[in-house]
Amino acid sequence: MRAYFETITKKIHATLMAKEYLSLYVSGEDSDFCRFNHNKIRQIGNVKQNYVTLHLTSEQKAIEATLTLSMDGADDFARMQSLIKSMRHELTLLPIDPHLIVKEGIYSQEKVHHGNMPSTEDMTATIMQLGEGRDLVGILAKGSMYCGFSDSLGQFNWSETSNFNFDYSLYSHKDKAVKDIYAGFDWDAKTLEKKISQNKIQLELLKITTIKLPPKTYRVFLSPRSVAEILSILSWGGFSARAIHGHQSPLHKLFNAEQKLNPLVSIEENIDHGLAAPFNPHGFIKPRSLSLIEKGAPAHYLVSPRSAKEFGEEGTGAHNDEMPESLDMAGGDLEHHDILKNLDSGIYISNLNYLNFSDRLSGKVTGLTRFATFFVENGQLKAPIDVLRFDDSMFAALGENLLALTREREFIFSEMTYFERSRQSAHVPGALIKELTFTL
Amino acid sequence: MELKRIAARFLDNLPKGIEFASIRIHQDDSQYLKIRRDNLESPKLSSSLGYMVTVIENGAFGYGASPDVSAKGIAGAISKARELAQACRGKYVFDFSSYPKTHPRGEFYSPVTIPWESTPLSSKIDLLKTLSSNLKIHSSIVDWETYLWRDKSTRLYVTNGGGEVFQIADRIMPAISVTAANESEAETRTWQGLASVQQKGLEYLTEIDFWGRGTTVAEEAIALLQAPVTPNGRRDLILGPDQMILQIHESIGHPLELDRILGDERNYAGTSFVSLDMIGNYQYGSPLLNITFDPTMPYQAASSTFDDDGTPTSKEYIIKDGILKRPLGGTISQLRAGEIPGVACSRADSWRRPPIDRMANLNLEAGTTSLSDMIAKVEKGILMKTNRSWSIDDSRRKFQFGCEWGQLIENGELKHLVKKPSYRGISSDFWRNLGAVGDQSTFQVMGTPYCGKGEPNQGIFVGHASPACLFHDIEVFGG
Numbered sequence: 021m022r023a024y025f026e027t028i029t030k031k032i033h034a035t036l037m038a039k040e041y042l043s044l045y046v047s048g049e050d051s052d053f054c055r056f057n058h059n060k061i062r063q064i065g066n067v068k069q070n071y072v073t074l075h076l077t078s079e080q081k082a083i084e085a086t087l088t089l090s091m092d093g094a095d096d097f098a099r100m101q102s103l104i105k106s107m108r109h110e111l112t113l114l115p116i117d118p119h120l121i122v123k124e125g126i127y128s129q130e131k132v133h134h135g136n137m138p139s140t141e142d143m144t145a146t147i148m149q150l151g152e153g154r155d156l157v158g159i160l161a162k163g164s165m166y167c168g169f170s171d172s173l174g175q176f177n178w179s180e181t182s183n184f185n186f187d188y189s190l191y192s193h194k195d196k197a198v199k200d201i202y203a204g205f206d207w208d209a210k211t212l213e214k215k216i217s218q219n220k221i222q223l224e225l226l227k228i229t230t231i232k233l234p235p236k237t238y239r240v241f242l243s244p245r246s247v248a249e250i251l252s253i254l255s256w257g258g259f260s261a262r263a264i265h266g267h268q269s270p271l272h273k274l275f276n277a278e279q280k281l282n283p284l285v286s287i288e289e290n291i292d293h294g295l296a297a298p299f300n301p302h303g304f305i306k307p308r309s310l311s312l313i314e315k316g317a318p319a320h321y322l323v324s325p326r327s328a329k330e331f332g333e334e335g336t337g338a339h340n341d342e343m344p345e346s347l348d349m350a351g352g353d354l355e356h357h358d359i360l361k362n363l364d365s366g367i368y369i370s371n372l373n374y375l376n377f378s379d380r381l382s383g384k385v386t387g388l389t390r391f392a393t394f395f396v397e398n399g400q401l402k403a404p405i406d407v408l409r410f411d412d413s414m415f416a417a418l419g420e421n422l423l424a425l426t427r428e429r430e431f432i433f434s435e436m437t438y439f440e441r442s443r444q445s446a447h448v449p450g451a452l453i454k455e456l457t458f459t460l
Numbered sequence: 461m462e463l464k465r466i467a468a469r470f471l472d473n474l475p476k477g478i479e480f481a482s483i484r485i486h487q488d489d490s491q492y493l494k495i496r497r498d499n500l501e502s503p504k505l506s507s508s509l510g511y512m513v514t515v516i517e518n519g520a521f522g523y524g525a526s527p528d529v530s531a532k533g534i535a536g537a538i539s540k541a542r543e544l545a546q547a548c549r550g551k552y553v554f555d556f557s558s559y560p561k562t563h564p565r566g567e568f569y570s571p572v573t574i575p576w577e578s579t580p581l582s583s584k585i586d587l588l589k590t591l592s593s594n595l596k597i598h599s600s601i602v603d604w605e606t607y608l609w610r611d612k613s614t615r616l617y618v619t620n621g622g623g624e625v626f627q628i629a630d631r632i633m634p635a636i637s638v639t640a641a642n643e644s645e646a647e648t649r650t651w652q653g654l655a656s657v658q659q660k661g662l663e664y665l666t667e668i669d670f671w672g673r674g675t676t677v678a679e680e681a682i683a684l685l686q687a688p689v690t691p692n693g694r695r696d697l698i699l700g701p702d703q704m705i706l707q708i709h710e711s712i713g714h715p716l717e718l719d720r721i722l723g724d725e726r727n728y729a730g731t732s733f734v735s736l737d738m739i740g741n742y743q744y745g746s747p748l749l750n751i752t753f754d755p756t757m758p759y760q761a762a763s764s765t766f767d768d769d770g771t772p773t774s775k776e777y778i779i780k781d782g783i784l785k786r787p788l789g790g791t792i793s794q795l796r797a798g799e800i801p802g803v804a805c806s807r808a809d810s811w812r813r814p815p816i817d818r819m820a821n822l823n824l825e826a827g828t829t830s831l832s833d834m835i836a837k838v839e840k841g842i843l844m845k846t847n848r849s850w851s852i853d854d855s856r857r858k859f860q861f862g863c864e865w866g867q868l869i870e871n872g873e874l875k876h877l878v879k880k881p882s883y884r885g886i887s888s889d890f891w892r893n894l895g896a897v898g899d900q901s902t903f904q905v906m907g908t909p910y911c912g913k914g915e916p917n918q919g920i921f922v923g924h925a926s927p928a929c930l931f932h933d934i935e936v937f938g939g
Contacts, residue, residue, distance in 0.1 A: 052544070053916050057724050060553040065523030066540045067812050067916075069510065075502070085505040088527035107505075113582035115500055115589070141547035148551060158727040159915035187915075189727040195855055197726065266603035266639060267646035278644075326501070373730070376851040378862060379880060379939040381646050386860050388853040407853045409860060409884070435728075437916035439812075460858045460884055 021048060021070065021166055022178050028093060029170035032074075032100050036172055041077040041122055042104070043171040045301040046070060046089070049440055051163035052140040056188070059151040061144065066163075069440065073301060074100065076107045077122050081114045083107045121325040121335075123171070127305045131179045131298055135205025137162055146209045147186065150216045154223075158188030165295075165441050169303045179297035181205070186212070187435035189391065190219050192226035196404055199245075199371050199391040203433040222392055228403045231395055235408060235458040239366030241359055241396075241450060244430035246372045248446040251287070251347050253375040253385055254414060259289075259312050260342035261327040270383045270414070274318050279383070279415045281316040282422040286350040288312060289322065289336075294346030294445040295433065299337070300324075306337035312344070316419070351449040352425025361399045362424065362452055367408075368394045368401065378411050386411040386459075409460040417453055426450040463487060463626075466511060466529045467618040473535040474620055480516040480561040481538070482623070484768060485509075486811040487614040491576070493585055494607040495592040500585055510811035513537045519557040520545040525812050554796050563623030564772065568765040570630035571758055572661035576610045579662060584608060587671060594674035595638050598682050602646070603639040606674070608632070608665075609654075611909070611921075617770055625766045631921065633657045633909065634670045640681040647879055649681035649864055650846060655702055657761045657907040657921060680865070683877055689938035690866050690878040696841035696895070697883055697934040698834055701904035703863050705924035706847040708824055709908070711887040712744070712751055713922070715856035716778060717913075718789025719817040722796055729913035730854030733887065734787070739800055742784040745891030750825040751779040753788060753803040754925075761907030761923035762807075762820040769815050771804035778803075778822070782892075789817050809918040816914050821907075821923035827897025834896050834930045841869035842936055844881045849939070852887075860884040862939050880939030890931060898927030 029044050036042055048070035055062040070089040075082060085103050089096050137143065143160060162184035169177040185203040192198075198219045202212050242250070257263030258271040273279040290309045291298050299305050304325055311319035322342040328335035339345075354362060367389070375387035389408050394401045413419075426449040434442035463485045470483040492504040510527040515538065522545030524537030588606050595604035610632050617625040635653040639646055651673050658664055665671065699707060715732040719725060734742070755763050755773035766772055769791055777785050789797065790806030807818040835843070849862030866881030867874050907923035 051916075054544075054548075055724070055915050057553050057722070057726075061548050061551045062553050062724055063521070063523070063814050064544045064548055065512075065525065065814060066537075066544065067524075068526040068528065068537075069812055070527060071508070082502040083505070084502045085507070087507045088509050090509070090530065091528045091533065092530055103507075110503070110581050113580070114503070114585065117500055117502065119499055120502070140544065144548065144551075155723075157723060161916065187727060191723075191726065195726075195731055199727070267641035268603065268639060268648065272646075330497075373854055374851045376849045378849055378860065378882060384939070386849075386851050388851070388858065390854055407855070407858060409851075409853070409858050411860065438912065438919050441916075460860070460886075 022168065022180065024091065025168050025170065026176060028096055031097055033172045035101060035104065039078050041172055043075045043169065043303055044072055045167065045169050046072045047167040047440060049163060049165045051161055051441055054140060054144050054160045056147070056159065057157045059148055059154060059156040074103060074107070075302065076104060076111060077120065078111055080116045080120055081111050082117055082120050083111050083114065119326050119330040121329045123303050126173055126175045128176045129298060130177065133205060134182045135184070137184055137207040143207060146212065150213055155191035156188055157191065158186065160184065160186045161437060161441055165443065167297050169299055169301070171303050175303050177299045177303065181295055185433055185435055190223055192223050196226040196230065197391050198222045198226070201432065201435060225394065225401060226392060226404050230406055231403045232406045233395060233408060235460055237455045237457050239363060240453050240456045241363045241366065241368050242453065243370045244448045244450050245432060246369050247349070247448045247451050248432050249372040249375055250385065250414065251349065251446060251448065255343050259321045259344055261321050261323040261331060261333060262342060264321055265331055267381065270377060270380050272381055273383065273415065275321060281313060281415065281418045282420065283316040284352055284422055284425050285316050285418055286314055288348045289344045290346050290348035290447070293348060293447060295443040296345035297443065300339050304335060304337040310336055345444045347446040347448070349448045351427050351429045354424040354426045354452060356426060356428050359426065359450065360396055360401065363396050364399055365397050367405065368396050383414040384412065385414050408458045410456050411459045412457040417456055421454040422451060423454050424452040463614065463616040467616055469531045469534050470513065470618065471620065473531055473538060478515060478517060478620060481620040482514045483511050483618050484808065484811060485511040485616045488810065490609065490611040492607065492609045493588060494605060495588045496605040497603065498589065498592050500589065503581060512811050512814065513541050515541045515545055516556045516559060517542065517545060518549055519555045520549045520552060521556045523814050554792060558795060559792060561621065562770055563619045563621035564625055564766055564770040565623060566625050566765050568627040570628060570659035572630050574662040576661060591671055591674050595678045597675060597678045600640045600642060600682055600685060601638060601678060602641045604637065606636045608634050617768065619770065623770055625770055627764055627766065629659055629764065630661065631657050631659050631761060632661065632664050634665055636674060636677045638678045638681040640685040642685060645685060647681055647684035649677050649684060651677045654909055655705060655906045657909055658759045658905065659761065659763060660759050684864070684879045687877040687879045690842065690881040690936060692937040694933055695936045696838045697931045697936060698838070698841060698843045698928055700843070700845035700928050701902065701926045702846045702906060703844055704824065704926035704929055705906045706850055706861060708822060708924050708926060709819070709922070710850060710852045711856055711859055711890065713788065713819040713822045715887065716787045717817045718787040718793035718797060718802060721787060722793060725913060728915050730856065733855045733857045736797055736800065738784055739787060740785065743782055743892070744779050744784045745782045746894040747782045748827060748894050748897045749779055749782045749891055750777065752776065752823050752825055753778050753805065754821045754823050757821050757823065757905065757923065757925065760821045760905050760925060761921045763923065767804040767806045767815065768808045769806040771806065773804040776803050788819060790815065793817050807920060809920040813914065813916060813918045816918065818920055819911065819922045823925040824927065826900045826903045826927045828899050829896040830899055831902050831928050834898060834928065835869055835874055836872040837896060837930065838869045839871055842881060843867045843869060843874065849882070857887050859887060881936065882939045883934050883936045885934055893932045893934065894929060895932045896930035898929060902928040
C-alpha cells in the first residue's frame with residue numbers, strides 16, 4: 021500500500037495549479053474479524069478498506085473530501101482528479117477561513133512495526149480449544165493497519181503495523197463474567213493459555229452468591245482498566261484547547277486553576293509507546309511525549325493547528341478532535357499483592373461501563389460497575405456484587421480522595437473498531453480511592 | 461450504473477454450484493458544513509464505494525468486504541469469504557444450512573422533494589453564516605455553532621438466485637448549538653441536532669423554520685445559565701419527545717434486541733434483563749405503553765422496504781397495551797432462538813460490516829392526552845426536554861439521564877426554568893409508572909445517526925418517534 025500511495029500521490033501533486041496546496045491522508049486496514057459466542061463462532065470475515073482524504077487549500081480557503089481507493093491506479097487517479105476539479109470550483113465560492121493554517125516545513129518520517137501471527141484459522145482454533153467447556157464471548161481482530169500522508173511540498177509520512185486484539189469475556193452466570201484482552205504484535209498461544217487459566221480462577225470466585233450493596237459511599241479499588249475508562253471519558257474534550265476555551269471541557273476548572281488533582285496524578289500523551297501515528301492527518305508532527313498533567317497540576321493541553329491559529333497558541337500536532345491517543349499515566353507505590361490489604365473493606369472494581377458526564381464542567385461523571393466486581397471485607401474478597409451506579413466528581417476521586425496508585429501498570433490497546441480498528445492505547449495503573457459515591 | 465456493473469462482476473466471478481452467495485454494494489455520500497463562531501470550517505465531503513460478499517456453504521458462513529471493485533478484487537473477496545467459512549465448518553453457533561436462502565426483489569427511495577444538490581454548496585454556507593451571525597446576542601455566549609449534515613446511502617443487494625434489492629436513504633440533519641458561560645458555570649442549549657435526522661431533502665429546513673430559530677436558542681442558553689439548579693427529590697416527570705426518544709432507545713430498544721438476549725453482545729454492548737421466556741407475557745410497562753417497529757413511517761431515519769439480509773419489512777407491535785409481544789430479531793436470530801416472532805431488522809452500518817439485529821424505527825404510539833391536560837394532572841412535577849447525558853447498565857436496567865431544559869410543575873401549572881435537570885431509575889419500574897401518553901399534537905419523528913453496538917463495532921442510523929409522556933414518582937435531581 022505504501023508504494024501505491026506514494027506513486028499515485030506524486031501523480032496527483034503534479035496536476036496542481038499555482039497557489040494551491042494539496043495534502044492527502046490515507047488510512048486503511050486488511051483485517052480478519054472472528055466473533056465468538058458460547059465458545060463458538062458467530063461471524064467470521066475479512067475487511068479490506070482504504071480511504072484517502074484530500075485537503076485542498078488556496079488563498080486562505082480550504083475544502084476536504086474523502087473517498088475510497090479501489091486500488092486500480094488509473095481509476096483512482098481519474099476519480100481524484102475529477103474530485104480536485106470540483107473542489108477547486110467550490111473553493112472559489114467559499115469565504116476566507118481566518119483560522120486555517122497551512123503547514124510550511126517538510127517533516128517526512130516513517131514508523132513500521134510488523135508482528136508475527138499465525139493464520140486466523142489457527143488462532144481461532146487455539147481460542148476455542150482454550151475456551152472449551154467455558155462460555156467464552158468476544159472478538160478476535162487481526163491484520164495490518166496503516167496511515168500515510170503526502171503533500172505538494174514533498175512531505176511523506178507513513179505508519180504501519182500488523183497486530184492482533186483478542187477482546188473476550190468468560191461468563192459464569194447471568195451478567196457475571198471475567199473480562200480480559202490479549203493484544204499485541206507477536207501471538208503466543210502460551211501467553212493466552214496463562215491468561216485464561218488466571219481468568220478461570222477468578223471465575224470460581226464469581227460463583228459465590230452475589231450480594232446487593234445499598235447505594236452509598238464506599239472505599240474502592242479501580243483496576244487499571246477502570247482507570248482507563250475514567251481517563252477515556254475525561255478525554256472527551258478534557259484536554260482539548262477548543263473545549264477548554266469554549267467552557268465545555270470536564271477539565272476546564274483544572275486548566276483554569278480553579279481545581280487541582282492529587283499530586284500522584286501525572287499524565288502524558290506518549291506517542292512513542294502506542295499504536296498512534298506520529299503525525300496528524302494534516303501532516304503536522306506530534307511531540308513524542310507531551311505532559312498533560314504534572315503532579316496534579318495542569319501542564320499542556322492538545323492544540324490542533326486550527327485551534328493554534330484561533331487562540332494564538334502553540335500547536336501540538338493534535339487531530340481536529342484534540343483527543344489523546346496514547347495516554348500514559350504514571351504509576352505509584354502500591355504493590356499488586358498489597359491491594360486487598362490496603363482496600364481493607366470496600367469494592368474491588370475490575371471494569372466500569374457506560375460512563376458519561378452528569379455535570380461536565382464540574383468534572384462529575386456517572387457510570388456503572390461491570391463484570392467481576394467484588395465486595396471486600398478485612399482485606400478478603402467476600403462476594404461478587406450486583407451492578408452499582410456511581411456519580412461523583414473526578415476532581416474528588418482523582419484529587420483529595422485518591423490514596424494510592426499501583427506500581428504495576430497495564431498497557432491497554434483500544435478494542436474499538438468503529439469505522440476502522442482504533443490506534444488508541446493507554447498505559448495506566450490501578451487506583452485506591454478513599455470514597456466514591458454510588459447512587460443506584 | 462456503477463452498482464449494477466459491480467453486481468454483474470460478482471455474479472460472473474461466483475464459482476458454480478455455490479449454495480448461497482450475496483453481495484451488498486454501498487455508495488455512501490455525505491457532506492458536512494459547519495460554521496463555528498461565525499467562521500466556516502473546511503467543508504467535508506465524503507464518497508465511499510465498497511461491497512460485502514457473503515457465502516454460505518456446508519452450514520458455514522463467511523464474509524469478505526473490499527473497496528476493490530475490479531473483477532479480480534471481487535473474486536478475491538469471494539475466495540476469502542469461502543476460505544474463512546470452510547476453515548470454521550462445524551464450529552458455528554448456528555447451522556447456516558437451515559438459513560432460508562431467499563432471493564427478494566424490490567426497491568426503496570427516500571421521499572425527497574427538494575434534493576440537496578438543487579442548491580449550490582456556497583448558498584447553503586451563506587445561509588448557515590447568516591444563521592450563525594444571529595447567535596452571539598450577549599457577552600455571556602462563549603461558543604456557538606450551526607451545521608448541516610447530509611448523508612445519502614445507495615445500496616444494492618444481489619443474490620446468486622436472482623434477488624435484487626435497490627434502496628436509497630437520503631438523510632439530512634440540521635443543528636444549532638449555543639453555550640453561555642459565566643465565571644463558574646456554562647450551559648449549552650441545542651436545537652434539532654443529530655436527533656433531527658429525517659429522510660428528507662432541503663424542504664425539511666423550511667418545514668422546521670431552521671433559518672429562523674437562532675435567536676431563540678441563544679436566548680434559552682442565557683436563560684439556563686441564570687436559572688436555579690433542579691431541586692432533588694421524587695416528582696412526577698413529563699418528558700418531551702426529544703428526551704423520550706433516548707428513553708425508548710436505551711431502555712426498550714437495546715434490551716429487546718434478540719442478539720443481546722442470545723448473548724452475542726455480552727462482551728461489548730451488554731446483555732439484557734429480558735429473557736426469551738418473557739416474550740408474549742411480560743408486563744413491560746403500564747397498559748398505556750404501545751411500541752411499534754415501523755419501517756413504513758414516511759420520512760423516518762430508518763424507513764426501508766427490506767433489511768440488509770433481504771427480508772421484507774413491515775410494521776409490527778413490539779409492546780402492545782404494556783405486554784411484550786416480540787423482540788427485535790432478524791431471520792437468523794429468530795431461528796437461533798427457536799422460531800419466535802421477530803422483525804426485519806438485520807442491518808449493517810456500511811459495506812464494511814455484516815448485518816446484526818438493529819432497531820430501525822422504534823416508536824411509541826401516540827395516546828389521547830394533550831400536553832396541557834398532562835401538566836394539569838401533576839401536583840408536584842417537572843417537564844424535561846432535550847437529552848444532555850445518558851448512561852445505563854449492561855443489562856439495561858439502571859439508567860441515569862440528564863436533559864438541557866427543565867421547568868418545574870406545581871399544582872397543575874408550569875412554573876420557572878431550572879438547569880441541569882436529571883433523573884434516574886430502573887427500566888421496568890419506570891415504564892410501569894407511565895401515567896399518560898401525549899396525543900398526536902405532541903408527537904415528533906426523530907432519530908439518531910450513532911447507535912453503537914456489534915463486534916466489530918457499528919454505528920448506525922435509527923429512527924424514533926414519540927409523543928410527550930408522563931411518569932409518576934421519579935427520582936429527580938440537579939446534575
